[in-house]
Amino acid sequence: MPRAQVGLNCQLKKVEPERIHSLLEPGELGAMLDLKVFDPKTGKITEQLSKKAESYVKQFLQMLFIKMGASVDVISMTDTGGVARNVSEASYPTSYTIFETNAAITDVNYGIIIGTGSTAPTINDNKIETLIAHATMNYSAVTFGAPAADNTTSQFTITRNFANVSGGAVTVNEFALYTRHWDGAFRYFCLIRDVIGGGIAVPNGQTLTVNYRLQAVL
Amino acid sequence: MGKIITKLGLARYDSDRQLIEKRTQPSRSWIKHFFDVTFPLFAQQQLTNIPDVGANNRTMGTLSGSPKPNLMVGSPGGSVQQILAAKWNGYSINYYTPLSGQNNGIIVGSNNTAVTTGDNALNTRINHGVAAGELLYGGTEIFGLTFANPNGSFTIRRFFENVSGGDVTVQECGIYCPGWNAAEYTYQFCIARDITGAIVVATTEILEVTYTVQITV
Numbered sequence: 001m002p003r004a005q006v007g008l009n010c011q012l013k014k015v016e017p018e019r020i021h022s023l024l025e026p027g028e029l030g031a032m033l034d035l036k037v038f039d040p041k042t043g044k045i046t047e048q049l050s051k052k053a054e055s056y057v058k059q060f061l062q063m064l065f066i067k068m069g070a071s072v073d074v075i076s077m078t079d080t081g082g083v084a085r086n087v088s089e090a091s092y093p094t095s096y097t098i099f100e101t102n103a104a105i106t107d108v109n110y111g112i113i114i115g116t117g118s119t120a121p122t123i124n125d126n127k128i129e130t131l132i133a134h135a136t137m138n139y140s141a142v143t144f145g146a147p148a149a150d151n152t153t154s155q156f157t158i159t160r161n162f163a164n165v166s167g168g169a170v171t172v173n174e175f176a177l178y179t180r181h182w183d184g185a186f187r188y189f190c191l192i193r194d195v196i197g198g199g200i201a202v203p204n205g206q207t208l209t210v211n212y213r214l215q216a217v218l
Numbered sequence: 219m220g221k222i223i224t225k226l227g228l229a230r231y232d233s234d235r236q237l238i239e240k241r242t243q244p245s246r247s248w249i250k251h252f253f254d255v256t257f258p259l260f261a262q263q264q265l266t267n268i269p270d271v272g273a274n275n276r277t278m279g280t281l282s283g284s285p286k287p288n289l290m291v292g293s294p295g296g297s298v299q300q301i302l303a304a305k306w307n308g309y310s311i312n313y314y315t316p317l318s319g320q321n322n323g324i325i326v327g328s329n330n331t332a333v334t335t336g337d338n339a340l341n342t343r344i345n346h347g348v349a350a351g352e353l354l355y356g357g358t359e360i361f362g363l364t365f366a367n368p369n370g371s372f373t374i375r376r377f378f379e380n381v382s383g384g385d386v387t388v389q390e391c392g393i394y395c396p397g398w399n400a401a402e403y404t405y406q407f408c409i410a411r412d413i414t415g416a417i418v419v420a421t422t423e424i425l426e427v428t429y430t431v432q433i434t435v
Contacts, residue, residue, distance in 0.1 A: 027246035029222040029431075054220035055435050061370045062363065064431065067259075068374065068395075069360035070290040089290075099259040121220070123368050123435040144261040147253035149335035154250040156257050179260075214256070216248035218333055 020153040023052040024217045030056070031192060032155075033175060034211035035200050046206060053194050053212060055121035060191040062087070063179070067098050080109075080127040080178060080188045087181055087189075097182050099191075101158060103142045106134050109188050110178040111142035112160035112210050118173045121193045128176045128193060137162040137170060137208070145213075155215040162208040173199035177212055220368075220435045224248070226391070226412055227428035230419060238423070245429060247392065247410035250335045254278055255288040255397045255407050270405040271321075271339040271394060279399045287396040287404050291374060293323035293358040297346040320346040321406050323358025324376035324427050327390040330413050339408045340392050344378075353378040353386055353419065371432040378425040388417045391427050 024030045031053035037046045062077050066089050074086040089098065103111030114137060117129020145157030158177065164170050177192040192212065202208045224245035230238045254268045258280050265278040278288075296319035320343065328351075329341030346355040356377035363372040374393070380386050392411035396404035410429070419425045 025221070027223060027244045029224065029248050029252075030220075056220065056222055056433050057435060058365055058370055058433075061365075061372065061431070061433050064289075065360060065363045065372045067289040069292045070287065075363070099256070100262060101260045102262045121435055123365060123370055123433065144257070144263060146265060147250055147257050149250040151335065154248070154253050154335045156253045156260075158260065214253065214260075216252060218246050218249070218335060 020148065020150045020155055020215070021050060022153045022155075022215055022217055024153070024215055026152075026217055029216045030214075032211070032213040032215060033194055034209075034213065035196075036209040037200065037202055038207045038209060039203075039205070040207060041205065046203070047200060049200070051196070053192055055125070055193050057121065057125045057190055057193055058123050059126065059189040063098050063189070063191070077189055078126040080190055082126060085181075085183065085187045087183070087187075097180060099179050100181075101142060101177060101179050102144070103139075103160075105141045106139055108134050108139055109186075110180045111139075112158060112212060113176045113178050114162055114172045114208070114210065115174040115176070116171065116199075118195055118197075118199070121195055125190060125193045127190050128174055130174075132162075132170065132172065136164070136166045137172075137202070138165050152218050153215055155213045158212045158214070160210050162202070162210065164202045164204050164206055164208070166204060168204055170202050171199040172202060172208060175210055220433075222431065222433050225430045225432065226414070227426070227430065228414055228417060229426040230417065231424040231426065233422040233424075235424070239417075243414075245410070245412050247333065247412040249333065249337050249409065249411060251338070251407045252409035255395060255409060258398070259288055268397065268407065269338045270397070271408055273338050274405075276397065276405045277399045278397045287398055289395055289409075291323045291358055291393055291395045292360050294318040295346075295354070295356045296320075297355070319355050322394050322396065324374060324429065325392050325394050326353065326378060326388045326425070326427065327392070328387060330389040330416075333411045333413060337408060337411050340390050340411060342390075344386060344388065348381050350382050350384055351386055352382050353380055353425070368435045369432060371430055374429040374431070376427050378419070378427070380419045380421050380423050380425070383421050385421065386419045388419060388425060389414055393429065
């Protein structure tokens with residue numbers, strides 16, 4: 001009987017970095033909006049979609065301008081309450097925090113926010129049209145995925161879960177990213193607002209996960 | 219359809235400030251470090267092992283409840299200067315070396331190696347100065363924030379003057395900005411890099427580089 005032989009089949013493969021899903025065009029700075037409805041009882045995903053976030057609004061560009069210029073010149077920005085606020089990058093403790101979105105559980109003032117409004121976004125939007133309250137869809141804390149890149153796309157991820165505890169189905173039509181800024185009190189500003197035609201239905205007891213993946217594509 | 223695009227403008231002027239050449243191209247330049255310096259602002263979380271423009275791994279920190287210099291691209295001209303200033307907490311006055319000039323804002327270089335998402339710096343920076351192969355760096359300005367529905371935009375601009383006595387060829391440009399490490403130090407990170415094609419800036423000429431960031435909803 002011939003002796004058993006042990007051999008090695010050597011193969012070399014080039015492992016490409018995992019491709020990051022993006023619908024942005026080359027050169028574009030933007031975001032992807034990912035939605036997933038999850039049934040915690042069955043462990044199944046009941047609906048999932050991913051689209052390009054369409055609508056960075058005025059306040060995003062204003063804050064980027066302030067931040068890049070380290071501007072102590074005051075920019076008048078409209079907060080989510082419709083009030084004009086003077087925002088700048090003045091020295092602590094007068095004014096600080098630009099782009100902060102790390103809201104805690106139950107906090108509907110900033111972070112990712114959801115609503116039922118269906119009016120198309122405009123650059124002048126300063127808030128979500130019709131907020132869905134925490135009592136209807138329980139807002140989790142906002143979590144983050146660290147920056148990553150593949151050969152063409154760089155990104156980081158902002159995530160929030162919304163558990164439907166309303167007793168009935170809830171259709172979510174609009175999504176927004178709010179930030180907070182301190183000028184002696186916290187002020188809240190809308191950076192992104194998106195509307196999805198037809199919305200996404202979240203049955204009672206199920207959880208909607210919303211990801212904003214801020215991206216740039218070479 | 220909503221989007222953010224960035225246009226890269228390159229213009230060359232003679233010593234009388236008369237336009238010689240002007241071109242505009244889409245910028246395809248925002249690279250991973252743009253998100254590395256932005257992430258701590260959004261998340262209030264620390265990042266580690268982020269290579270700075272010198273390829274040294276740095277911590278990108280947070281300092282809860284304080285301003286952070288991340289993303290600050292406005293800059294004086296020159297190379298570096300010392301200024302007499304108070305510390306941020308106002309307890310002492312001392313000399314500080316602000317991140318400025320050729321270390322911050324719009325930077326130009328002489329190498330046309332393709333851009334990658336992982337670039338840490340321009341491949342070969344053209345230094346501030348009057349020696350052969352150098353350009354005088356003006357300040358980096360941020361200006362022109364305007365909105366006209368559905369658009370909004372602002373511009374980042376820097377002028378470079380050639381008094382070196384010979385030609386200087388620019389082939390790349392980019393944007394550097396600080397990242398805060400939460401221990402009273404900042405380091406420089408490259409957040410954008412573009413290949414420009416060869417632009418020969420003759421002695422006495424001025425090069426203008428602009429990045430125009432535009433939102434459309």
